[in-house]
Amino acid sequence: MLKWIPSELHTHTLHSDGKQTLEELAQSAADLGLECIAMTDHNTQSALVDQERVQQQFGVPIISGMEWTTFYGHMLTLGVDRFIDWRVLGPDDIHEGIRQVHEQGGIAGLAHPFRIGSPICTGCFWEYTIQDWHEVDYIEVWSTLMPSIKRDSQRAFAMWTDLLNQGYRITAVSGRDWHVSKPDDALPAVTYLGIHGEAEEQESLVNRAVEAIRLGSVSVTMGPLLTMSAQINDSDKRYGIGECVELAVEDSLSVTVQLDVETRAAHYNLEPQNLRLLLTSGQGVCSETYIPAQSGEYTLSLQDPAGKGWVRAELYGYMEDCVTMIAFTNPMYIT
Template sequence: MVKWIPAELHTHTLHSDGKQTLEELAQSAANLGLECIAVTDHNTQSVLVDQERVQQQFGVPIISGMEWTTFYGHMLTLGVDRFIDWRILGPDDIHEGIRKVHEQGGIAGIAHPFRIGSPICTGCFWEYTIQDWHEVDYIEVWSTLMPSIKRDSQRAFAMWTDLLNQGYRITAVSGRDWHISKPDDALPAVTYLGVQEEAGEQETLANRAVEAIREGSVSVTMGPLLTMQAQVEGNDKSYRIGEYIEPMAGDSLLVTIQLDAQIRAAHYRLEPQSLRLLLTSRQGTCSEIHIPAQSGEYTITLQDPAEKGWVRAELYGCMEDCVTMIAFTNPIYIAGITSL
């Protein structure tokens, strides 16, 4: 059984350039209905000395992390609680750093790859050479507040889509890059992590959250939760986001998309309207339907699914007086693309 956990994966405290203590961050997260956060201070993990105490105090599991901040780009490392030194790495050496993260059982993701760089934001623009995209676990395709209207996030989303089309399996997440909380903040995105629902301590949930990102069990939204599952017609086995289907010739694929407009509904405003729900693939838009701005379930039949390579759901509508993408899922992958 999968439970969808609302999370924030990119945060900062007073231990780097944030304006909040870990306690203030955890309290703000709880106030926003978040059930998990990753603490990713720049080039330090000193804040983790308070991790266990703050988790217990506020009931918000904390993923140990760090933002590897260099002149050539910023990389987020999650699930690693031992400092990994980045200073010896040049622009062609990032895979050595990723290898060290993986050796510790962690995951590595590219932060805000198209954020404006030097001299405005030193090193924020990604310039490292990626020799093998299979080694990158995830990409922060939506960054900062109200991300889908930002040009740098749109470029990152397009880059991720291009990598999917090339046959890579890379998870997409959002990251608020949370430095300070203000009452008049614009709308943040939330990364929902599909974790296996088990009894356990908060630390265990944090570990399962990291695994969800590694497996691609992720949905991203500025409002309602968008999820999907698929099954080959005539077969009872269901496949969820991040999983891989191998249909036979002549099979049809039934994709069921769920929209949950109740979860965290107090933390965003979705006006009554007609929303556009798309199912997309490497071939472009497979299906487009108009749906009300309320919870619902919709099933789409795909013929010749092996030609699609992957499918994901996308939701468009008006939020905060902007017509924009509101939410998207990570893909369900389909046999038919040869990885590089």
């Protein structure tokens, strides 16, 4: 059974340039209905000294991580407990850093790759040379508050789509880059992680959360949860987000998209309206329909699915006084 965990994967505390303690961060996360956070201070993991106590106190599992903050880019590392020294790596050496992250069983991702860089935000713009995108686990395609309307996030989303079209299987996530909580904050996005089975212990949930990102079992949203599954012909087997669907030329593929507007409903406002639901693929938009802003399932058939390469769901509508992309899933891959 797949359970979707609302998570925040990019946070900071007083141990770097944040304005909150780990306790305050965990309390704010619980207040927002988040069930998992990643601790990613700049170039330090010192806040994690209180990890176990804070997890137990607030009931919010914490993924150990760090944001490599360098002159050439910021890289998020998750699922690592031992410090990896970023200072010895030049602009052409990022794969050595990724290798050391993977050696610990962790994952590495690009943080806000198109954020304005120096001198406004030193190193925030990604300039490292990526020689093999297969080694990159994920990209933060939506960054900061109300990310879907931000130009840098739109550029990151387009880059991710281009990499999918080139055949790379890279997970897309959101990251609030959470430094402080204010009562008048704009709306943050949420990354839902699909984990299998019931995680009875927080450590087990954290490990499964990291694995969900590695496998691409991820959906990103400004509010409602958007998920999808697929079925070949009339078979009983269902494929989920991040999985690979093997098709013969004569096979048909039906995709069922699920919209859940009830989970975390107290933390966003989605007005009654008709929402635009798309299925997009390596060949562009392959299906489009309009659905009410309420929970439901919608099954769409794909024509000539074998040549699509990948397929994801996208949701558009009116939210926070603008028409924008509200949610998207990571793809299922078609071979």
